Amino acid sequence: xxxxxxxxxxxxxxxxxxxxxxxxxxxxxxxxxxxxxxxxxxxxxxxxxxxxxxxxxxxxxxxxxxxxxxxxxxxxxxxxxxxxxxxxxxxxxxxxxxxxxxxxxxxxxxxxxxxxxxxxxxxxxxxxxxxxxxxxxxxxxxxxxxxxxxxxxxxxxxxxxxxxxxxxxxxxxxxxxxxxxxxxxxxxxxxxxxxxxxxxxxxxxxxxxxxxxxxxxxxxxxxxxxxxxxxxxxxxxxxxxxxxxxxxxxxxxxxxxxxxxxxxxxxxxxxxxxxxxxxxxxxxxxxxxxxxxxxxxxxxxxxxxxxxxxxxxxxxxxxxxxxxxxx
Amino acid sequence: xxxxxxxxxxxxxxxxxxxxxxxxxxxxxxxxxxxxxxxxxxxxxxxxxxxxxxxxxxxxxxxxxxxxxxxxxxxxxxxxxxxxxxxxxxxxxxxxxxxxxxxxxxxxxxxxxxxxxxxxxxxxxxxxxxxxxxxxxxxxxxxxxxxxxxxxxxxxxxxxxxxxxxxxxxxxxxxxxxxxxxxxxxxxxxxxxxxxxxxxxxxxxxxxxxxxxxxxxxxxxxxxxxxxxxxxxxxxxxxxxxxxxxxxxxxxxxxxxxxxxxxxxxxxxxxxxxxxxxxxxxxxxxxxxxxxxxxxxxxxxxxxxxxxxxxxxxxxxxxxxxxxxxx
Numbered sequence: 272x273x274x275x276x277x278x279x280x281x282x283x284x285x286x287x288x289x290x291x292x293x294x295x296x297x298x299x300x301x302x303x304x305x306x307x308x309x310x311x312x313x314x315x316x317x318x319x320x321x322x323x324x325x326x327x328x329x330x331x332x333x334x335x336x337x338x339x340x341x342x343x344x345x346x347x348x349x350x351x352x353x354x355x356x357x358x359x360x361x362x363x364x365x366x367x368x369x370x371x372x373x374x375x376x377x378x379x380x381x382x383x384x385x386x387x388x389x390x391x392x393x394x395x396x397x398x399x400x401x402x403x404x405x406x407x408x409x410x411x412x413x414x415x416x417x418x419x420x421x422x423x424x425x426x427x428x429x430x431x432x433x434x435x436x437x438x439x440x441x442x443x444x445x446x447x448x449x450x451x452x453x454x455x456x457x458x459x460x461x462x463x464x465x466x467x468x469x470x471x472x473x474x475x476x477x478x479x480x481x482x483x484x485x486x487x488x489x490x491x492x493x494x495x496x497x498x499x500x501x502x503x504x505x506x507x508x509x510x511x512x513x514x515x516x517x518x519x520x521x522x523x524x525x526x527x528x529x530x531x532x533x534x535x536x537x538x539x540x541x542x543x544x545x546x547x548x549x550x551x552x553x554x555x556x557x558x559x560x561x562x563x564x565x566x567x568x569x570x571x572x573x574x575x576x577x578x579x580x581x582x583x584x585x586x587x588x589x590x591x592x593x594x595x596x597x598x
Numbered sequence: 599x600x601x602x603x604x605x606x607x608x609x610x611x612x613x614x615x616x617x618x619x620x621x622x623x624x625x626x627x628x629x630x631x632x633x634x635x636x637x638x639x640x641x642x643x644x645x646x647x648x649x650x651x652x653x654x655x656x657x658x659x660x661x662x663x664x665x666x667x668x669x670x671x672x673x674x675x676x677x678x679x680x681x682x683x684x685x686x687x688x689x690x691x692x693x694x695x696x697x698x699x700x701x702x703x704x705x706x707x708x709x710x711x712x713x714x715x716x717x718x719x720x721x722x723x724x725x726x727x728x729x730x731x732x733x734x735x736x737x738x739x740x741x742x743x744x745x746x747x748x749x750x751x752x753x754x755x756x757x758x759x760x761x762x763x764x765x766x767x768x769x770x771x772x773x774x775x776x777x778x779x780x781x782x783x784x785x786x787x788x789x790x791x792x793x794x795x796x797x798x799x800x801x802x803x804x805x806x807x808x809x810x811x812x813x814x815x816x817x818x819x820x821x822x823x824x825x826x827x828x829x830x831x832x833x834x835x836x837x838x839x840x841x842x843x844x845x846x847x848x849x850x851x852x853x854x855x856x857x858x859x860x861x862x863x864x865x866x867x868x869x870x871x872x873x874x875x876x877x878x879x880x881x882x883x884x885x886x887x888x889x890x891x892x893x894x895x896x897x898x899x900x901x902x903x904x905x906x907x908x909x910x911x912x913x914x915x916x917x918x919x920x921x922x923x924x925x
Contacts, residue, residue: 293637294746297831299675299815300641300737302744305632310620313718314627315734317686319725348626359644359732391640398646400727405686407642407734410627417629419621488626504624 275395278369282376288387289354301391303355303409310417312410314345320363320401328445331371333466334404335378337539341491342408343386343470344541348489349419350479351412353472355391356383359405361398375404386472416479418545422486423505427546429570430555432474434517435494436530437464439537444521461521468541474564475543481555487545495535495590497544498570499579508575509546511535511590513583515569535581536591546572602722605696609703615714616681628718630682630736637744639737641672647690647728655772658698660793661731662705664866668818669735670713670797671868675816676746677806678739680799682718683710686732688725702731713799743806745872749813750832754873756897757882759801761844762821763857766864768792771848788848795868801891802870808882814872822862822917824871825897826906835902836873838862838917840910842896862908863918873899 283296294302305311318324318338329337339356346353358379362372383390388408441461444450450462471489478485486505488497495511502509513531522530547555552568559566570582579590610623621629632638645651645665656664666683673680685706689699710717715735768788771777777789798816805812813832815824822838829836840858849857874882879895886893897909906917 294744298747299672300639300678302676302739303638303640304741305634305636305638307632307634309632311630311632311638311736312627313630313682313684313734313736315684315686315719315721315732317688317721317723317730317732319688319723319730321726322724345626349621349629351627355640357640357642357734359642361644361646361730392642394642394644394732396644396646397649398728398730399648401725403644403646403688403725403730403732405642405644405721405730405732407640407684409638409640412629414631417621420625 279395282373284390287389289389292355292389292391295389295391296393301355303391306411308414309411310414312346312349312351312412313407314342315405315407316341316345317403317405319403327451328442329466331374332378332381335375336382336467338404338406339379339382340468340470340541342406343388343472344489344491346408346410347470347472347475348487348543349412349417350475350487351410352476353386353388353408353410355389355409357391357407358393361396361403363400363402364397367402412479416482418478418485418487420486420488420501420504422484423501423507423546423572425507425572425574426549427572428549428552428568429498429509429511429544429546429572430552430566430568431542431544432471433542433565434519435490435535435540435542436522436533436537437461438468438539439533440522441465464540468539470541471543473562474559477558477562477564478545481558483547483551483555485545485547487543490540490542490544491538493536493538494544495579499577499590501544501546502575502579503577506576508573508578508580509570510573510580510582510587511570513581515567517567606722609700611717614716616716619682619716619718622716622718623720628682630718633738635741636738637741639673639676639678639739640734641669642732642734643668643672644730644732646730654778655769656793658701659705659708662702663709663794665731665733666706666709667795667797667868669733670715670799671816671818673735673737674797674799674802675814675870676739676744677802677814678737679803680713680715680735680737682716682736684718684734685720688723688730690727690729691724694729739806743809745805745812745814747813747815747828747831749811750828750834750873750899752834752899752901753876754899755876755879755895756825756836756838756871756873756899757879757893757895758869758871759798760869760892761846762817762862762867762869763849763860763864764788764791765795765866766860767849791867795866797868798870800889801886804885804889804891805872808885810874810878810882812872812874814870817867817869817871818865820863820865821871822906826904826917828871828873829902829906830904833903835900835905835907836897837900837907837909837914838897840908842894844894
């Protein structure tokens with residue numbers, strides 16, 4: 272690859288969306304000023320070639336898009352607005368051209384531009400084998416408004432901001448049909464969910480702005496696992512009603528076990544799961560509708576000690592342990 | 599490796615040094631409150647196995663120590679105080695035990711504890727081959743006090759807070775002697791500089807607190823290269839006086855070209871290089887002496903357009919292009 276310093280200049284932004292950026296790329300570190308009535312949210316996420324993505328199923332821009340989505344989604348799950356990001360990339364010495372790396376940044380930039388998130392720093396290094404992409408995102412939230420996992424209470428309902436299992440089914444669809452990465456973004460919403468998942472920032476903001484007591488997670492590690500995190504952090508049990516989960520016609524054709532694998536245990540979807548009091552859930556459903564967003568109740572918070580149960584056909588079964596994770 | 603979520607609990611801190619940590623490890627993202635009179639500094643740095651470190655020359659704790667040092671040094675080079683850090687690690691599926699990864703974190707933790715920097719987040723993933731360690735550090739600095747590369751002016755002197763070439767010589771020493779990673783931290787200050795380099799946070803703070811106009815960099819990419827970054831950002835030339843660079847007896851035994859390779863172009867040292875007016879340099883030298891820190895003048899800022907020259911034996915030669923970098 273060409274000179275690191277020249278290349279960095281080529282991907283560095285020429286302007287910033289946020290006036291708070293005092294120093295962006297180009298010095299030892301970035302400097303941002305803070306608004307006194309806001310807290311800072313920080314998250315970092317790493318994607319590794321052939322572990323978190325395969326070039327066979329992911330266009331280059333999608334790799335950048337998805338890495339940023341994972342982080343923006345963490346900000347959304349706290350109720351915050353993403354503001355700044357840093358990208359650290361370890362590029363294999365062979366097999367990747369400079370243009371291909373620039374295309375990954377193209378995917379990052381396009382999504383960042385949509386949400387007015389400023390690239391303020393990063394690191395570019397080489398490695399011997401697999402590409403490793405680490406994105407750090409910094410966001411803000413009005414002081415005291417953060418939406419934590421520990422906020423659930425007995426009697427709450429469990430809600431979601433959209434369907435689960437989309438990305439897992441999309442990946443299965445790609446592999447089943449033997450499709451290549453670049454042929455199919457318009458073919459199916461499932462493949463799109465696998466390649467270009469969208470962070471639910473607007474939904475997170477509506478929830479934070481409601482000033483209600485809300486527990487919130489994204490479902491990136493799988494619906495059942497993320498529900499369990501809320502249950503454990505809040506010291507309650509959660510029951511998910513299988514019949515309330517919106518299941519697509521395509522998925523419904525498969526055996527129930529396979530459907531559950533996608534919907535309950537599949538990862539890399541970025542809708543939000545949360546809990547709120549029954550009374551407030553009605554108001555939230557209206558607010559979401561007014562804003563053209565989806566909100567549906569999928570279960571209940573009951574007395575307990577951190578367990579998740581799935582209700583189906585009159586039976587209550589414990590969710591399988593853990594969800595989708597890469598380690 | 600054992601379950602990711604259990605392991606994360608084992609390395610998560612049980613208390614925080616900074617009261618500003620509202621949410622640390624354990625939710626979707628970390629949340630920190632901000633002091634109204636301070637700005638936020640952010641930096642990220644990645645170290646790759648066999649590119650930035652070899653297990654042959656680096657004890658496990660040293661790998662963590664050095665990764666954090668690289669970031670703390672960037673904060674120091676802005677004049678700031680490091681406050682929080684996040685660690686993202688991609689662990690090869692084979693060849694690394696859980697204990698070895700815990701030891702890397704031990705190196706991170708020990709240095710973080712020294713500077714009261716709180717671990718507030720991270721990501722743990724697997725990879726197929728080489729370990730990749732990415733550290734993000736967040737620091738603070740009093741509003742308006744940041745020390746930028748662009749601050750140098752004609753007539754300034756160039757100073758350093760310690761010797762250059764230590765780490766490069768230390769690595770050469772290790773390889774020459776065929777030493778293994780764990781046998782030698784007490785043998786030589788050079789090997790120690792390679793394995794356990796110290797960020798110059800106190801020096802950076804003295805410089806920021808002086809309220810003088812100071813341009814500042816760390817020398818992590820090599821003295822000549824970092825001087826050039828200051829020269830370019832400030833629109834001046836810099837001359838380095840070779841005879842003013844403190845050279846150790848050990849290095850002095852080698853051919854001049856080899857000495858210059860270590861001292862001018864060797865990377866991974868973390869002393870600071872800066873410029874300040876001649877008058878203020880005297881006061882700074884005193885302040886540093888009072889605080890038991892090193893401060894020595896090594897050159898001058900002259901009219902020019904971003905070039906660096908080395909003075910030696912009455913001759914002025916341009917520094918070689920670029921310094922030490924890994925991409």
